[in-house]
Amino acid sequence: xxxxxxxxxxEIENYPHFFLDFENAQPTDEEREVxxxxxxxxxxxxxxxxxxxxxxxxxxxxxxAIQNPNDMTLQxxxxxxxCPLVIKLKTFYDFSTRLEEALKSLLESLTCPPLTPTQHxxxxxxxxxxxxxxxxxxxxxxxxxxxxxxxxxxxxxxxRTISRNRLNNMNLDIENQVNNEMANKMSLFxxxxxxxxxxxxxxxxxxxxxNKTLPLDNTTDCLSTxxxxxxxxxxxxxxxxxxxxxxxxxxxxxxMVGVIILYDHVHPNGAFNKSSKxxxxxxxxxxKDQPADNVEGLLNALKFTTKxxxxxxxxxxxxxxxx
Numbered sequence: 004x005x006x007x008x009x010x011x012x013x014e015i016e017n018y019p020h021f022f023l024d025f026e027n028a029q030p031t032d033e034e035r036e037v038x039x040x041x042x043x044x045x046x047x048x049x050x051x052x053x054x055x056x057x058x059x060x061x062x063x064x065x066x067x068a069i070q071n072p073n074d075m076t077l078q079x080x081x082x083x084x085x086c087p088l089v090i091k092l093k094t095f096y097d098f099s100t101r102l103e104e105a106l107k108s109l110l111e112s113l114t115c116p117p118l119t120p121t122q123h124x125x126x127x128x129x130x131x132x133x134x135x136x137x138x139x140x141x142x143x144x145x146x147x148x149x150x151x152x153x154x155x156x157x158x159x160x161x162x163r164t165i166s167r168n169r170l171n172n173m174n175l176d177i178e179n180q181v182n183n184e185m186a187n188k189m190s191l192f193x194x195x196x197x198x199x200x201x202x203x204x205x206x207x208x209x210x211x212x213x214n215k216t217l218p219l220d221n222t223t224d225c226l227s228t229x230x231x232x233x234x235x236x237x238x239x240x241x242x243x244x245x246x247x248x249x250x251x252x253x254x255x256x257x258x259m260v261g262v263i264i265l266y267d268h269v270h271p272n273g274a275f276n277k278s279s280k281x282x283x284x285x286x287x288x289x290x291k292d293q294p295a296d297n298v299e300g301l302l303n304a305l306k307f308t309t310k311x312x313x314x315x316x317x318x319x320x321x322x323x324x325x326x
Contacts, residue, residue, distance in 0.1 A: 023232050025135055025258075026251055028128035037112050041133045044098075044105040048140045051098050054091060055144060060153020061085045065160045082164060086177050089161045092154065093181055095144075096189045099199055102137060103206040109134045110210050113225050114217060120225035124232075131229065137203070138261030139254050145197035146300040155193055162186055197308045200261070204268040204308075211269055219270070226266040227280035233259035234282065237289045253297060259286060260301045264308055273311025275321055287324045 030038035061084035068074075068081035112130055113123040124131045148154065165178065165186070181189070195201045211222055233255045236242050243252060263281055267274035274281050287305070290298045306325050311317065 023124065023131055023135070023229070023236075024128055025132055025254060026247060028132040030129035031127070034112075034127050034129050037108050038129055038133065040108055041105045041130075041137075044101045045133060045136055045140070047098065047101075048136070051095060052140070052143055052147065055095060055147045055151070058088070058091065058151055058154065060151070060157050061088060061160070062153055062156060065156065081160070085157055085161050085164075088157050089177065089181055092158060092189060092193070093185065096192050099192065099202045102141070102199070103202055106134075106137055106203055106206050107210055109137070110207065110222065110225075111214075114221040116217075116221075120221050121228045124225065124228055135229070135254070135258040138265075139257045141199040141203055142257040142261055142301065142304060144199045145304070148193075148198065149196060149300070158186075158190065158193055162190065197304060200264060200304065200308050203261070204265060207265045207269050223266055223270045224280065226262040226269070230259050230262045230266065230281045230286065233262075234286050234289050238285070238292075252293075256290060256293065256298065256301055260290070260304055264304060267309040267311050272316070273314065274309065275311050275314065275317040277316070277318060283321050284324070287321070291324070 061081060064077075064081040064084040068077045071077050109130055113127065113134065114120050115123075118126070161181075165183070192198045192202070207222065211217075211219055236255050237252065237259070243255075246252060263274050263283070263286060266279075266281060270279070272278055275283055287302075290301055302325065306312065312322065312325065
């Protein structure tokens with residue numbers, strides 16, 4: 004087991020070699036309490052993704068209402084089409100706040116002394132798997148969201164209509180669920196190209212800030228180790244062939260990209276610097292070796308949601324690989 008996977012980093016001798024069983028890991032008694040708490044959130048993730056995938060905007064109704072401002076029937080039709088969509092968007096937003104709390108619970112468990120983060124990941128594989136599942140969900144959500152411009156159009160129409168207060172007798176009880184304060188929060192959330200990833204990045208940064216007695220390396224080593232393990236799983240056929248489905252390969256890719264982005268936001272020097280504990284050249288190569296359709300969204304996430312890619316300290320060859 005110890006030599007099953009080599010975690011390839013610039014200082015490999017400092018890292019234990021271990022395999023993260025993303026398919027079969029089960030919680031131990033020590034993990035059970037946190038695992039149950041996180042599982043209560045993750046069990047809703049599939050329905051959130053299904054709801055987002057099925058999202059059909061109210062574009063036509065909104066266009067008709069705007070083009071015919073004096074036709075109250077069309078105004079009402081647009082409003083009645085948009086309101087259920089706004090409730091759905093609030094459900095997605097509420098889930099992001101639950102996911103944020105789940106991530107913080109996992110970070111507390113996987114970084115707390117006296118064990119090192121790599122010892123935590125090796126011994127608490129069920130929690131490591133849940134951490135991976137959060138990242139996997141996050142990138143899937145954001146990939147879908149980027150393909151649905153109707154979300155922002157629908158929400159903008161809702162906010163304009165509420166602020167004009169022209170439809171006083173139409174379904175005003177929606178404001179009990181999405182009041183102005185909530186609408187402002189949702190507006191900021193959906194304005195992000197990758198809102199769930201932004202939520203996790205902020206949560207990880209806040210976790211480091213709030214836990215001043217915890218060394219920063221405890222958090223960043225947890226992320227870099229997981230990125231390295233995923234990279235090795237993907238680039239070594241004898242290991243990747245152990246997975247029961249191709250979906251696990253895609254899972255590994257999303258997790259690898261997710262932890263790279265979190266590392267880049269949390270570490271002062273980022274993930275692309277020469278001193279980074281993540282082999283960025285190797286990680287990008289692994290992605291580029293996959294079918295383009297599987298990785299386009301992931302490469303875009305590295306380009307557009309990382310913090311340090313365009314720093315002067317980023318090697319030119321790494322930047323060129325993501326052009």
